[in-house]
Amino acid sequence: MIEALQFDFMRNALIAGVLVSIACGIIGTFVVINRIVFISGGIAHAAYGGIGLGYFFKFSPVLGAVIFSILAALGMGIVQRQTRQRADTIIGVMWAIGMAVGIILVDLTEGYKADLMSYLFGSILAVSSNDLSIMLGLDIIIIALAALFYKELLAISFDETFATVANVPVNTIYLTLMCMIALTVVMMMRVVGLIMVIALLTMPAAIGGQFVKDMRKMMVLASILGMFFTTVGLWLSYSLNLTSGATIILVAGAVYLLSVAVQPLLRRIQPKRAKMD
Incomplete structure (x- = not known):
């Protein structure tokens, strides 16, 4: 790995991994605790419509993904909270519409779309300095929003009824969380692609939640795990000449399965320690 760091693209990839891991640690924790994992997947796939929009109208596909994913996130959040429709139905509809719009717009765009697949499957080795600047800016926004509304986000995550009684603007905070998920999804699409966003967003937080219960500690642990x-x-991808995004997901998946497997053993050990104390 030390040898690889002599290349600019590897250094950029490593920095991108760190920046994305910070956002995943924070937002992934809220996603896991609120049990809205598939909403993040729905937002991710809907964001493809923004990529198609960018190609068709000749502006940055990343900017298009930001706009489209935020609109999709707000749409999912509003419809879910104000109608009786099932959440999975809403997510499926948004998911399908976003992907369909993106595909049609890309089909209608003239010329060769060289890096189109990188948005679907990720291309962390192709992350540029401009991409890093965008990721840093999105990280700052996400951290600032999480810090500013931490108590409110905590309240709606654990006891929405109490939050409503305490005059917390539940709907506004929930929609803010949706927008934060959308921004995180856009950050991650260059690393693992829109197809695998849901995995990297949720697995570090899910692992962290098995070992710590405090939300702040869970965020920190999830961020560290994401960096790992x-x-x-x-x-591994550099050493074995494998696709980077898929390799990252496989590493995360292996650790998640291992953490699930050791949980019964840890539960047996803890009572014995308590008796000894």
């Missing part, structure tokens, strides 16, 4: 997964995945 991206670094090890990059090293």
Whole structure:
């Protein structure tokens, strides 16, 4: 891995992994606790419509993804909270419409779309300095929003009824969370692609939640785990000549399965320690 760092693209990839891991640690924790994992997947796939929009109208596909994913996130959040429709139905509809719009717009766009697949499957090795600047800016926005509305986000995550009684603007905070998920999805699409966003967003937080219960600690642990997964995945992909995004996800998946497997053993050990104390 040290040898690989002599290349600019590897250094950029490593920095991108760190920046994305910070956002995943924070937002992934809220996603897992609120049990809205598939909403993040729906937003991710709907974001493809924005990529098609960018190609068709000749502006940055990343900017298109930001706009489209935020609109999709707000749409999912509003419809879910104000209608009786099932959440999975809403997500499926948004998911399908976003993907369909993106595909049609790309079909209608003249010329060769060289890097189109990188948005679907990720291309962390192709992350540029401009991409890093965008990721840093999105990280700052996400961290600022999480810090500013931490108590409100905590309230709606654990007891929405109490939050409503306490005059917390539940709907507004929920929609803010949706927008934060959308921004995180856009950050991650260059690393693992829109297809695998849901995995990297949720697995570090899910692992962290098995070992710590405090939300702040869970965010920190999830961020550290995300950095570990991206670094090890990059090293393996470089050493074995594998696709980086898929390798990162496989590393994360292996650790998640291992953490699930050791949980029964840890539950047996803890009572014995308590008796000894």
